[in-house]
Amino acid sequence: MRVLIVDDERGVLSTLRRALGRHGFETLLCESGAEALEQLAALSPESLPQVVLSDNRMPGMDGVTLLSHIRARWPTIQRVLITAYADLDALERAINEAGIYRFLNKPWEHVNLLGTVRSAIEQWEAVEENRRLLQALEDYNRRLEEAVAVRTQQLREEQRLWEQTFDAIADPLMVIDEDDRIQRSNWALRSHLGLEQDPVGQRCHELRASSRFALPRSQAGPCAGCPAAHTRSTGEPAEAELTGEAGTLVVRTFWLGRLTVCAYRDVTREREAARQLALADRLAAIGQLAGGVAHEINNPLSGVLAISQLILRDLQTGTLDMVELKELLREIESASLRCKRIVDHLLRFSRQAQRDEVRPVGLNALVQEALPLLEHQYALRGVRIVCTLDPHLPDVLGSPAQLMQVLLTLLSNAFDATQQQRRDGEIQILTQAADGKVMLRVRDQGTGIDERSLPQLFLPFFSTKPEGRGTGLGLAVSYGIVTDHGGKLEVHNLAGGGAEFVVTLPALVEG
Numbered sequence: 001m002r003v004l005i006v007d008d009e010r011g012v013l014s015t016l017r018r019a020l021g022r023h024g025f026e027t028l029l030c031e032s033g034a035e036a037l038e039q040l041a042a043l044s045p046e047s048l049p050q051v052v053l054s055d056n057r058m059p060g061m062d063g064v065t066l067l068s069h070i071r072a073r074w075p076t077i078q079r080v081l082i083t084a085y086a087d088l089d090a091l092e093r094a095i096n097e098a099g100i101y102r103f104l105n106k107p108w109e110h111v112n113l114l115g116t117v118r119s120a121i122e123q124w125e126a127v128e129e130n131r132r133l134l135q136a137l138e139d140y141n142r143r144l145e146e147a148v149a150v151r152t153q154q155l156r157e158e159q160r161l162w163e164q165t166f167d168a169i170a171d172p173l174m175v176i177d178e179d180d181r182i183q184r185s186n187w188a189l190r191s192h193l194g195l196e197q198d199p200v201g202q203r204c205h206e207l208r209a210s211s212r213f214a215l216p217r218s219q220a221g222p223c224a225g226c227p228a229a230h231t232r233s234t235g236e237p238a239e240a241e242l243t244g245e246a247g248t249l250v251v252r253t254f255w256l257g258r259l260t261v262c263a264y265r266d267v268t269r270e271r272e273a274a275r276q277l278a279l280a281d282r283l284a285a286i287g288q289l290a291g292g293v294a295h296e297i298n299n300p301l302s303g304v305l306a307i308s309q310l311i312l313r314d315l316q317t318g319t320l321d322m323v324e325l326k327e328l329l330r331e332i333e334s335a336s337l338r339c340k341r342i343v344d345h346l347l348r349f350s351r352q353a354q355r356d357e358v359r360p361v362g363l364n365a366l367v368q369e370a371l372p373l374l375e376h377q378y379a380l381r382g383v384r385i386v387c388t389l390d391p392h393l394p395d396v397l398g399s400p401a402q403l404m405q406v407l408l409t410l411l412s413n414a415f416d417a418t419q420q421q422r423r424d425g426e427i428q429i430l431t432q433a434a435d436g437k438v439m440l441r442v443r444d445q446g447t448g449i450d451e452r453s454l455p456q457l458f459l460p461f462f463s464t465k466p467e468g469r470g471t472g473l474g475l476a477v478s479y480g481i482v483t484d485h486g487g488k489l490e491v492h493n494l495a496g497g498g499a500e501f502v503v504t505l506p507a508l509v510e511g
Helices: 010-021 033-042 063-073 088-096 110-168 187-193 204-209 228-234 268-317 322-355 363-380 400-421 474-484
Strands: 002-006 026-030 051-055 078-083 102-105 173-176 182-185 238-244 247-256 259-266 359-361 383-388 396-398 425-434 437-443 488-493 499-506
Touching: 002 010, 002 033, 010 026, 010 110, 026 033, 033 051, 033 063, 051 063, 051 110, 063 078, 063 088, 078 088, 078 110, 102 110, 173 187, 187 259, 228 238, 228 247, 228 259, 247 268, 268 322, 359 363, 359 400, 363 383, 363 400, 363 425, 363 437, 383 400, 396 400, 396 499, 400 425, 400 437, 400 474, 400 499, 474 488
Parallel strands: 002 026, 002 051, 051 078, 078 102, 383 425
Antiparallel strands: 173 182, 173 259, 238 247, 247 259, 359 396, 425 437, 437 499, 488 499
């Protein structure tokens, strides 16, 4: 605790020094105001006194003037004026100009002196603490403002980067609110809809209705089948395929707080390419069946020709009786009906291949239609087809021709695998239903599929068959067909040898 005492009488200085020194105060003594200011100026900030006791009437510079200078240069030092006169003008100046803390009258009492000095030091500590707190607060505010400025700049840069990234995405994108009004769109969407200005604030389905990519709309207004309503109600991503006069779009929606992100992808060319691949594979299947059918028909036709020649010869010689004639005609009829059934099955598949209509389909019925086309020619090569069909199997919704194409592809692969492995064997066809799903299983007795080939099995043009035997499109096309029907096509090797292909499709819900 340091106190500066200023008085032009050395006796007063000595008395005050002894009185305060006994109580642990360090004192600095000056005999004039000028000397006091000079000594204060020479001290470091850490060495400055907390309190100045100054007499008022001194030669040269009075106490009020001295304390006024101290207030201006060192405002935290507490100022106490010592006076022996009741000078009202000096007191008024001391309060207004010097901002003194206390007055101390001469002669002073020792208790008053100590109380005044201690109180002044407590006041200095409070003022100093407030100053430090204020300085700390100002420093904190300054750092906070700097941090806010830096963060604001970062946010601006991040926003600019996000906007540039959003606009750089090649697929059309937009963000809509709960009223289907566009809150944000990228350049690709504006180009997609043929817009020259930012469509913010406009309803998405109204803009689309006036563009070349117009889509069928529901009675409520939005595009029919749009998945945005599902995402908005559940918060889950959704996807739908919407087709208009200009082509087919895949729409994906994502939840973003109160907003919904809609991403569009034009798959018109992809769907056309997939349709062409499916058609090519289907024609290949028809050609393969036709080759088998030609062989199947050749045998009964040879019998019909031989019996006809026999009848003609016996009629010429007159050795044919009516009983024998009837028996031979029945054999001709049976062979002809067999040829008709085979041709009818082939024609039915060929006609279905041209329509691709979607309707309820029974997988058991598809298996029964495929058997006459394949069963006999497979048997000639030592491979039999064994069916285990669920009699209560529900229907699925799909294209009969496309699903028949999948079945024929799986059977053809199973036949090739089984025949290469052994002279005689069997192909198993199983159908079953569980948990709202319908499953078709095709098992062969081949060597199975190499583990390295399994991940690539459904890629276009990938084939494990020797060169010249297959294009590698069959399984890729079948995978696409099953996926388009909302199902899955899976394959795994069997423990005892061979492989199993499993087609899983959603069961058709009645009503």
